[in-house]
Amino acid sequence: MPEKQIAPKTRPTRINPTVRNALERLNDFGEIYCEYTPEQAVEEASRCIKCKDPACMKACPLHNNIKEWLTLVAEGRLIEAAASSRATSNMPEICGRICPQDRLCEGACVLGIKYDPVAIGPLERFINEHAFRHLGVIPAPELARPVGRRVAIVGAGPAGLSCAEELVKLGYRATVFEARPFPGGLLLYGIPSFKLEKRVVERRVEYLEEIGVEFACNTKIGDDPGIDDLLALGYEAIFISTGATVPKRPRMEGMDLAGIHDALPFLIRNNVPAKYLSPSDGAKDDLRGKTVVVLGGGDTAMDSVRTARRLGAARVICAYRRDEENMPGSRREVKAAKDEGIEFQWLTAPLAFIGDEKGLVKKVRCERMQLGAPDGEGRRRPEAIAGSEFDLPADFIVLAFGFDPAPLRNGDGRLRLTRWGTYEIDENKMTSWPGIFAGGDIARGADLLVTANKDGRDAALGIDRYLRNRRPL
Structure with missing residues (x-):
């Protein structure tokens, strides 16, 4: 202008x-x-x-x-x-x-x-x-007259929390089922406190409880109990918001070496207070004096490198196959990582992990890349440079290649999936199973908090329309 x-x-x-x-x-x-x-x-x-x-x-x-x-x-x-x-x-x-x-x-x-x-x-x-x-409080919204009808939400991440709030505003009784000990999903368990302190999430959950949202934590919905069980309990609609938490793992030599870790479990055990963890999450990592290599270029990679620095790592390296301009991570997070002493190896792709005689990882064999023609999304494809192999030292490796959806286990075909493993949904967020809705990363793939928030809001309206058409309030 x-x-x-x-x-x-x-x-x-x-x-x-x-x-x-x-x-x-x-x-x-x-x-x-x-x-x-x-x-x-x-x-x-x-x-x-x-x-x-x-x-x-x-x-x-x-x-x-x-x-x-x-x-x-x-x-x-x-x-x-x-x-x-x-x-x-x-x-x-x-x-x-x-x-x-x-x-x-x-x-x-x-x-x-x-x-x-x-x-x-x-x-x-x-x-x-x-x-x-x-x-002193988050002001309570205006609530509609209770309609005496129950809706279940499976997954207490941002999409599930947003849907539950909107349903309560519309007069429904909303119960959120969460496999973890506390609600919040990736807001609590995935995003480090240096970006989002736990008290902020706790306060939001307290607000939801105050306006009438019910939580059933330590309750995993899958085969037993499953969707049919929730329907049998009297829930007239169900919103699935289980997210995308299955790590993408490369097929590379040396993947069985000790010292190679997926990003999300690494972030959970090192960022979340013990009261919100399960025994299976394991103890915090002691990285003092170690060289840590994080593979990937998104915000999860940035969260991982910055967490490693706070755990005492002597050297932290982020290796990414494209250049900085084509990195998917937030520019703000990349700058924060640089300020905290993180080293970046741009245009670098891993080939194999190399260990010692004890089976401990010691190196990442890499090759240099160059950017070629744009792909279907307009980003230039990385192409290997012949003869450019080199090794990065590493005592501890974090894999941050992204996540796939985590659909509920179901073998009867009533919940159809897309070829990407997400649920098929219509404009109301309803799946192929009437009365069962889905939103957030489980329906769109790994995405943003704000899109999950929108999906939850839209699903609440879709559920309201569905239930009104099925049996007027």
């Missing part, structure tokens, strides 16, 4: 939240970004140029009321701004922390064409934390 079209008081540069010193923050797992002061928030929100047709809202999967609450913040009406953000999002204080705003709302900000985009994510976090501090 030409400069003359920007309001005279608009600052070209944004006010970013203070970031904790890199050396200091390696001593703990606390969040690294500090909050705005109210004065900073007002000044930053005032940079919004109030587009007639806000691109930021279109770029947000939830189509959040961004323009509205930025205007309220600029006017100093912070509590009202938080209420506006909650109207379209079930967990704005969490989205503000972990959404990849650079690829969504902030990436679409018109001001960002020439200047810095408005800091939408940090402001979303601030207004909701400010409201909680001043009100």
Whole structure:
């Protein structure tokens, strides 16, 4: 946008939240970004140029009321701004922390064409934390008259939690079944506390309990009990939100060596308080003095390298087969990793793992890559460079190649799967089994918190329509 079209008081540069010193923050797992002061928030929100047709809202999967609450913040009406953000999002204080705003709302900000985009994510976090501090609670929404009908949600991740909240608002009795000891899914068990402190998730769960959501933890729904059992208990509809938690594993020589770990179990046992773990999760890793290699380039890889540094690793290397520009991980997370001393080996693909006579991994054999023609998604394909093999030293390896869906076990074919292993669903989020709905990563593949939030909201509306048509309330 030409400069003359920007309001005279608009600052070209944004006010970013203070970031904790890199050396200091390696001593703990606390969040690294500090909050705005109210004065900073007002000044930053005032940079919004109030587009007639806000691109930021279109770029947000939830189509959040961004323009509205930025205007309220600029006017100093912070509590009202938080209420506006909650109207379209079930967990704005969490989205503000972990959404990849650079690829969504902030990436679409018109001001960002020439200047810095408005800091939408940090402001979303601030207004909701400010409201909680001043009100002492997350305000309860208006609830419809109870309709006396029960819905089961399988999986207490972001999609399941969002669906449960919306169903309770509509008057349904919602019960969330969770295999783990505490609700939250990857919000609690997968995302490290230096990005999202556990207290934030705990507070959100407490709020859901207060408005009437019921939780049945340590309860895995599969073959026994299964979907038929839930229906027999009187649940008239079921929403499946079991996520994508099955690790993608390469077929490489040396995979049986000791010291090779999947990313999610590594993150769980090293980031989650003992009270929320199961005995099978194992003890925390002692990485003092070790060389750690993380393979992969997404946000899970960034979470893993940064966790390894906090566990005392002497050297942490991230190897990724494309270059930095084509990395799927958030730019914010890559910068944080660099600040914390992580080494990056770009255009590097693993070939094999090499161990010693005791069966312990000691090296990763790699080869250099170059980028060729674009693939179907527009990303340039990595191609091996002949004769470029080399070895990376490694005492501890983390595999962060992504995740596949984790569908419920069922052998009767009533829940049809796509060729990607996700559930087939219609526009109402209903599967091939009438009355059984699905959303989040189990229906779309590994994706974002914000898309899971949207799926949960949409599924609640789909369930409501289905039950009303089946038997009017």
